[in-house]
Amino acid sequence: MLMKEITLIAGTEETRKTLLEQLRSYIGEYIRIKSYAIDEGIEEIIKSDLIILSSDLVYPEALPYLHEDSKQRVMTARRTINYHYIDKLLFIPPGSEVLFVNDVAETVFDSIGKLKELGINHLKFIPYYPGIKSVKPVKIAVTPGEGDKAPEFVEEIIDIGPRLIDMTSMTEILKRLDMLEGKAHELSQKYLAKIIQLGQRLVEATQETNRFNKNLKTVLEGVNDGLLSVDTYGEIKVANGNLEKIFQTAMPFTMGKNIRQIIKNKELLHFLLNDPDGANMILSIDNVEILVKKFYIKEENLIVATFKNIKEALEIERQLRRELIKRGHIGKYTFEDIVGSSESIKNKKRIAAKLASSELNILIEGESGTGKELFASAIHNCSVRRGGPFLGVNFSALPEDLVESELFGYEEGAFTGARKGGKKGLFEQANGGTLFLDEIGDISPKIQARLLRVLQEKEIMRVGGTEIIPVDVRVIAATNKNLMEMIETGKFRQDLYHRLKVLYVQLPPLRERKEDIRELVNYFIQQNEPRSMRIEEEVIQRLMHYNWYGNVRELKNTLEYMLAVCEGDVIRIHDIPEKSFFQVKLTAESFQGYKETNELEELGNSSELYFILRQLYTAGSQNILLGRKQLAELAKAEGYTLTEPQIRQRMNLLEEHGYLIKSKGRAGTRLTRKGKQMVEQERLNG
Numbered sequence: 001m002l003m004k005e006i007t008l009i010a011g012t013e014e015t016r017k018t019l020l021e022q023l024r025s026y027i028g029e030y031i032r033i034k035s036y037a038i039d040e041g042i043e044e045i046i047k048s049d050l051i052i053l054s055s056d057l058v059y060p061e062a063l064p065y066l067h068e069d070s071k072q073r074v075m076t077a078r079r080t081i082n083y084h085y086i087d088k089l090l091f092i093p094p095g096s097e098v099l100f101v102n103d104v105a106e107t108v109f110d111s112i113g114k115l116k117e118l119g120i121n122h123l124k125f126i127p128y129y130p131g132i133k134s135v136k137p138v139k140i141a142v143t144p145g146e147g148d149k150a151p152e153f154v155e156e157i158i159d160i161g162p163r164l165i166d167m168t169s170m171t172e173i174l175k176r177l178d179m180l181e182g183k184a185h186e187l188s189q190k191y192l193a194k195i196i197q198l199g200q201r202l203v204e205a206t207q208e209t210n211r212f213n214k215n216l217k218t219v220l221e222g223v224n225d226g227l228l229s230v231d232t233y234g235e236i237k238v239a240n241g242n243l244e245k246i247f248q249t250a251m252p253f254t255m256g257k258n259i260r261q262i263i264k265n266k267e268l269l270h271f272l273l274n275d276p277d278g279a280n281m282i283l284s285i286d287n288v289e290i291l292v293k294k295f296y297i298k299e300e301n302l303i304v305a306t307f308k309n310i311k312e313a314l315e316i317e318r319q320l321r322r323e324l325i326k327r328g329h330i331g332k333y334t335f336e337d338i339v340g341s342s343e344s345i346k347n348k349k350r351i352a353a354k355l356a357s358s359e360l361n362i363l364i365e366g367e368s369g370t371g372k373e374l375f376a377s378a379i380h381n382c383s384v385r386r387g388g389p390f391l392g393v394n395f396s397a398l399p400e401d402l403v404e405s406e407l408f409g410y411e412e413g414a415f416t417g418a419r420k421g422g423k424k425g426l427f428e429q430a431n432g433g434t435l436f437l438d439e440i441g442d443i444s445p446k447i448q449a450r451l452l453r454v455l456q457e458k459e460i461m462r463v464g465g466t467e468i469i470p471v472d473v474r475v476i477a478a479t480n481k482n483l484m485e486m487i488e489t490g491k492f493r494q495d496l497y498h499r500l501k502v503l504y505v506q507l508p509p510l511r512e513r514k515e516d517i518r519e520l521v522n523y524f525i526q527q528n529e530p531r532s533m534r535i536e537e538e539v540i541q542r543l544m545h546y547n548w549y550g551n552v553r554e555l556k557n558t559l560e561y562m563l564a565v566c567e568g569d570v571i572r573i574h575d576i577p578e579k580s581f582f583q584v585k586l587t588a589e590s591f592q593g594y595k596e597t598n599e600l601e602e603l604g605n606s607s608e609l610y611f612i613l614r615q616l617y618t619a620g621s622q623n624i625l626l627g628r629k630q631l632a633e634l635a636k637a638e639g640y641t642l643t644e645p646q647i648r649q650r651m652n653l654l655e656e657h658g659y660l661i662k663s664k665g666r667a668g669t670r671l672t673r674k675g676k677q678m679v680e681q682e683r684l685n686g
């Protein structure tokens with residue numbers, strides 16, 4: 001028997017393809033199927049055993065192409081939601097308002113009804129079709145393949161694909177072709193198979209979600225901090241186990257409970273539920289200080305808070321720093337890596353390259369961030385020792401009690417906690433190579449004496465040891481302090497100074513070679529963003545005006561900041577960080593030892609401002625909280641006439657200019673880095 005033939009006529013190509021695929025998968029084995037779409041154009045007269053229209057709207061457009069014999073054999077398919085993609089809807093949070101977008105009102109309401117029948121009733125559907133008068137602006141739209149009709153305010157379009165031909169129409173097709181008898185069973189089997197497939201997909205999706213939740217839980221429990229998320233009513237949405245430890249409560253932070261049932265501290269409750277986004281406070285529980293930070297996620301109406309044990313956090317940072325300092329690094333840089341064509345830097349490179357070929361110790365002087373380590377590394381790589389190790393230690397970052405054992409190593413049992421078998425110190429590890437001693441001005445008299453001996457004798461003795469170990473190490477020391485001045489005040493040994501400064505290089509501050517800034521900027525951009533990144537000329541001009549008290553390091557950090565905040569691939573003027581980002585004069589003055597007026601003096605009442613900063617500095621270093629009242633009393637004792645309101649006004653002024661932060665609650669007022677630097681600088685200047 002000849003195979004029967006049907007023709008599908010759809011409005012759009014997309015619908016045609018979807019329906020054709022559906023028809024093929026159900027009845028394609030025993031019926032030949034042709035298809036057309038109005039938007040693709042029809043170019044022939046259509047003659048078929050049955051013509052199926054995707055909707056009544058197609059009829060007038062299709063009519064001229066229907067063969068006389070076929071005009072009586074037309075049916076419009078009834079269409080239903082495309083269940084293949086229903087799972088997309090299940091991932092929208094329950095209760096969400098979503099637009100349902102389609103081309104005409106009728107199909108919109110019809111589809112919403114169908115979705116409800118299918119049990120999708122966790123969403124509130126708002127009907128939308130072109131021409132509708134007013135509609136609530138919501139962010140998500142769901143549409144059966146008509147996404148282009150969604151209004152502009154919609155942020156996310158979930159396309160569940162064109163609607164499919166429903167089962168009654170499928171059956172009808174077979175009936176009209178006189179084929180229902182034999183095929184009805186097969187059809188329903190196929191239909192069932194599809195539904196089962198969908199079920200499987202949903203199960204898989206649920207499993208995936210479960211896996212994700214499990215991973216998330218591991219992460220939540222793995223972090224060191226306490227994590228809590230509540231809605232604005234205080235209902236707990238997420239909480240990790242650390243919270244119970246921090247609050248020392250037997251009551252678990254169970255999801256769904258209200259935090260008021262668990263947390264009794266009124267100040268904390270007020271902070272969590274009412275303070276603005278980004279606020280933080282310091283909480284004290286049984287003398288343990290906890291830093292609490294809060295964020296507000298507006299879209300989800302969620303408050304998220306983290307609880308960090310301050311002492312623990314500092315200890316971790318200290319440990320990390322120690323590791324970092326101990327980590328031996330190979331000399332990475334050569335003279336080619338030192339950027340800059342100014343006469344002064346070229347000259348320094350020339351001198352350093354000459355010094356490299358000798359075996360004598362070198363002292364590099366220069367402000368912080370001028371590239372002292374870079375030069376040390378380049379010198380090493382240009383010397384006969386280049387095949388040996390290049391190791392560095394930064395004394396300003398190394399805790400005093402570790403310096404001796406780091407430099408000279410120790411024997412087993414030298415002190416509690418000493419490693420079995422003892423440990424080699426940096427001098428032994430750098431044998432045959434170069435040892436870079438950064439911030440040499442920071443070492444204690446005791447270490448100065450030991451270091452001097454090592455430099456004279458070229459041998460060391462480990463801590464707790466008796467054996468003398470010869471070492472062959474070239475020392476390059478660096479300092480950002482004025483060692484001559486330190487010698488005068490008895491803080492640095494003159495004999496050691498001369499041992500270290502057999503040869504020396506003094507690196508110029510960046511502000512004295514501003515012509516290098518452009519080259520450095522381009523170099524750092526290249527290093528960070530090899531793709532085409534542009535920087536506006538105006539920005540470079542502005543950067544050339546700064547004083548760069550933190551020198552090349554500060555310029556590098558500033559560029560990293562700008563690369564992180566800039567939009568697209570251009571760095572513009574508004575990407576330059578605000579004033580408080582830049583380093584103040586401290587290091588420059590400690591090196592050069594001169595005094596100038598500063599910002600504080602320009603604010604007026606400077607002696608009172610200094611007084612307040614000084615008191616806060618001292619109190620801070622002793623962990624004492626200072627209120628306005630105590631400040632007023634201290635002021636009186638020192639002969640200032642400062643009332644509490646005046647103190648408040650002065651403190652506001654200092655906060656405005658970034659010297660201190662007044663935080664709520666028990667944290668009290670703290671000095672910022674800038675504030676601390678100001679006090680230290682004032683002390684330095686006497």
Ligand SMILES: Nc1ncnc2c1ncn2[C@@H]1O[C@H](COP(=O)(O)OP(=O)(O)OP(=O)(O)O)[C@@H](O)[C@H]1O
Nearest residue numbers: 337338339340368369370371372373374480552553
């Ligand atoms: N001329 C330069 N060319 C390229 N990069 C530079 C140059 N000078 C400094 N840098 C970069 O700036 C940063 C600071 O340099 P480096 O660590 O050598 O300074 P430093 O003087 O040893 O600082 P500190 O005294 O604070 O330890 C590094 O990332 C370094 O690579």
